[in-house]
Amino acid sequence: MTQDATFEDGREAPLNLGAQDAEDLQVISSLVQDAVLPIHEITWRAAQRRFGLLLNRFRWEDNPENRQRDYERVQSVLVIENVLRVASQGVDRSDKDTILSLMSIAFDAGEDGAGDVLLTFAGDGAIRLSVEALDISLKDVTRPYRAPSGQKPSHPE
Template sequence: MTEDALFEDGREAPLHLGAFDGEDLTIIASLAQDAVFPITEMTWRPRDRRFGLLINRFRWEDTGRARHGAERVQSVLAVENVLNVSSQGIDRSDRDTVLSLLSVTFEPGDEPSGHVLLTLAGDGAIRLEVEALDVTLRDMTRPYKAPSGKVPSHGE
């Protein structure tokens, strides 16, 4: 049985979201957009079939921005059921590289399989072949002031 959300449920709290279909993934993608992460914080564990990123995501859901300024939070973006990982436009040997996540999308294959595509700024991309879609986004730290002090912009 499902219940309606309560007003109190809207309080600011750490996120812990899951996606099992493309519609769910659009919510996670919107919250992870403009996240930045060092290339060293990207991990694939083939034996566990898990791919993870430790990202510094912009808090798009933050309703108190006018009061305390732009904030980021460290979060884990994890993809389960990963069979293969490929990338383009990324020099994985440059350990000082900081990547910026522009979008997360799902390209369906033979149901329930497909590909999770992580599009990065600068024409980079990571493609994850998945047996079934299972993505989580979980905040790991308290929010902190965004170093730039600004809301990300795409020159609109």
Template sequence: MSDDARFEDGIEAPLNIGAQDEDDLKIISALVQDAVFPANEMRFFAGEQRFAMLVNRFRWEDGGKRAPERVQSMLHFSDVSAVSSQGIDRSDKDMILSILSAEFEPGEAPSGHVILTLAGDGAIRLSVEALEVTLKDVTRPYVAPSKKTPSHD
């Protein structure tokens, strides 16, 4: 019998986790909160029904044990039939976006919508046939350029 993963398990090792239900997605949402990425680092592969984005996520799992760190991570969604967005100028190659949360709005089971809420009133809506998400760290952590932990009022 194996034990469930714990949040602390990611302190030293790169994350490679998945979500297949709303509770799982809440964990990924917490891990990608305050992740930043250029608008041109997200892609919808319509023929393959996938949506992927390369983000620089804050390492919340570190728990403040060292200088604030970020790590580049792939956030990948499978079974995506459509993507829409608001508040994003895709022609602005210098636009930096920041994820506030990821939520699932159920439709006719197992389908629904994943809503990625962005800072500054932006959002990305993914129509999914089923919830299947992965978050995988792809680089070593690095000291956050701001050297500060993100905060919210």
């Protein structure tokens, strides 16, 4: 006899997601919205064509509207593969004390699967990555921890 799974059978597990098209990227973008990171946690390895960020991601998937415990964040690694060029605007890499807040990730498709990945930050900062093909991964690398602010991120409407 088989039985349907119940809610209690589920368990929280670290995210480990990939995106190879714009639809998949929308999911990752929604999960990294309001992630914060010090500017020195951005790395571009030109020889490997890999761009990475170590984020302190708000756990939107933890249903922040209906909760009985503290809001949480988790450290996650966001990696963009196949990067050919990197350009930025409004992001001063020389100021090592800068804290960035990631608002969204978008993909502007070009020819033959190539295009530009646009990372948009609060305060009008942006990083544009020209990629040969869309290949992005998001992986949680620590256990969740109580959000230092104790608050859910909010945006003026």
